[in-house]
Amino acid sequence: MVVVFKQEYENQSMSNEYSYSRGRPPAESISRIADWDINDSIIPRVSNFNLWEEWADGHCRLVYPPNCEEAKRHASGWAMRNTNNHNVHILKKSCLGVLLCSRRCVLPSGDTVHLRPAICDKARKKQQGKPCPNRQCHGHLEIMPCRGHCGYPVTHFWRHTEYAIFFQAKGVHDHLRPEAKSTSEARRSFGTSRKIRNFGMILTRDVPFNNKVLNLKNQKQKAISNGNRKQYLSTQLTQELITENRNINSGCSCLPYCCVCNNSRLTAPGPEPATAMLQHQQASYPAQHHHHHHHRHYQHNTSSSSSSSEDDQHQHHQAWATSAGLQNYHVLQQLQSEPPSSSAIVQNMPSADFGFVTGPQPASAVYCQPMQQPTTDGDDVFQLQRIDLRPPGQDAATASSAYHKCSPTTVLDLGSGTIHKSPGQCSGDNGGVGWQHYQPVDYHHPAAVHHHHDHQQQQQCFQTQQSCDGVGYHHHPGQQLQYTTIKTEEVPESLDLMYPMAVQDVDYYAQLSSSSSSVDAACHKGNAVVGVHNDGSMDFIGGDGTMADISASQQVIDYMVLDPTKLLSNNNFYMDAYCGSGSGGAETNNNDSDHTAVAAFNEFQLNAADIHSWSQAINQ
DNA sequence: TACTGCGGGTTTG
C-alpha cells in the first residue's frame, strides 16, 4: 500500500494571507485526503497531523497526534454515541442528531432550539418530550435523528496506533449542530429543565457573553483536575475553531442534499420538513477558522503559551470572528448599552449555550457581514461589528424581525465585489432585476488587527465543496485577498460591508477525481451574495455557482434570494430547486436557473451557526 | 446521574 499524506502546509505568511476559505482544510492542517482507510490492516505511520476538528463533517480522514486530548477522548461536537462494530481495534460512533423543538419555534430574536441529545439512552429518552426551552413555546423537545450517511447516522471511527490517532467520518450531518458539549454539561450542572427554560429566554434576549460564565465551573474543574490542561485548552481554543467541515466523499459520492444512495431521505420529503434544510445547511457549515495568531501545527509536542492578555484579546475577537458571534450580533448590540459587568454576564447567557440558534439559520451567514472590519476611517461603517467599541448603530430586534419581512435592499456579491441595490422585494426569485451595480472598491489588506476576521469571514462566506470525490485544494502564491468596502452613499445606513475575497488564489473546485465531474455543478459554490436591509436585516443570496465566478471579480452574476420565510416554512422550496432539476445532483445542470438554484442552495448552507465554537472560545 | 467504552446479541438487507 502506498501511503502518501499529502501535505498542504503553507508557510506562515501565506496561510495568514491567503489560505482561509471555505471548503479547504485549515492551512496548517494536513489534507483531509489520505490514502488510508480506517479499516486498513496496516495504518501508516505519520508525523504530521491534522488540527483538531471538533465539528468534523463529511467524509474525511484525519490524523491526530497521540497526545491530542480531544482525540484521545474521541470527542466531537456532534452528539456521538458508541456503536458496537465488533472490532476491538476500531471504535465506532454514530450520530444521535439533535434535539429540536417540536414546533420549530423561533424566538423573537430569531433563535431556534438545537439542544444536545444525551448520549445515554435513558437520559436521552428523558430529554424527549420535555417542554421547549422557549417559555413562550408550547412545543416539546424531540430528537431529529441523523440520517446523513445514506439514510443512516453519520459515523465516526477512531483507531489508535502508537504514533497517531486516526479518525474517519462517514456521512454528512443533515441536521443542526447540537449545542456544544461543554454547554450541555454546564447546563446540566445548572439543574432542571425548568431552569433551562428560564435561562433560555433570558439569554436569548440578552447577552452573548453567556457561556463564559456558564462554563466557569467547567473550567475550574478542568484546570484543577488536569494540571496544565487549562493551557492546553487555550491552544485548543484556536484549534477547535479551525474546524473545517467540508466534505470529501471517499465512500458515498452523493450530494449532501440529494443523496443518491438508496436510503437518503433527502431525496424525498422527510418527516422533519420544517428543519431538514436548516439543519443540513447548518451541519454543513464549517466551524470557524479564525485567528491565525494562534495557529500552530500539531506536532508531537504541541503546546501553547498564550498570554492572558492574548487570550482576552483572542476571545474578544473571537466572539465576533465566529459565526456564532454573528448569529448573535444583534443580541450583542443590545448588550452594548451595558458594560459587560460580571453581573450582566451572569444574567446574560448566550442563546448558544442553551441550544438556540439565532436567526433563520440559512441566512445567518449573512450576519458575518457586519463583522467585517473596515479600515479605520469609516466611523459610519461597520457599526454593527464594532459593538465592542461603541453602541450599536441599529436596533437588533428590529433587524431581526425585519429580516423575515423583506428581501435585501442592498446586495453585495461577495464573489465579484459588486454591490446591487434594489427597492426591496420579497420574492425569492427576483434575482438581478432592478439591482444597481457598484464597482468594487479594492482595499488591500487592512489593519493587521483584523486579520482573523478576514480569514474568518472568508471561510464563512465561501461555500465549501462537499460531497465530491477527491477535492483538491490549490493555492496560488503571490495573490492577495481582496477587500471590498462598500459605502452606501445614498443610503448611508443601509449597508457598509467589507468582505475579504480570495481572488484567484484558491482553486476551490479542482477535482482530483474524474468521477466528480458529474457533480461539479452541484458542488461548485458560487458567489456568496448578501443582502442587507436598511434596518440591518439581511438576506442571503447565492451566486450562480460557476467556476468562472470564483475568479471573476466584477462580472454580473446570477443570483437568487433565499427567502427566509421559505426556508422556515417550506423545507422543500429550495430543495426542489436543487434536486428537482438535477436528478439529485447526479447530473450536471446546464440550465442557468438550475445553476442558480444549486448555487443558492449551497450557499444556503452558509450560516453563522458555529455557535459552539464561539461559545467554547469564550469559555476558554 | 451521565458519559464512555466494551461486548453479547438481534435484526435487516
Added chain:
DNA sequence: CAAACCCGCAGTA
C-alpha cells in the same frame, strides 16, 4: 455477511 442497532455492564466523573 456486514452493518446497524439494542441492551447491559463496568469504570469514571
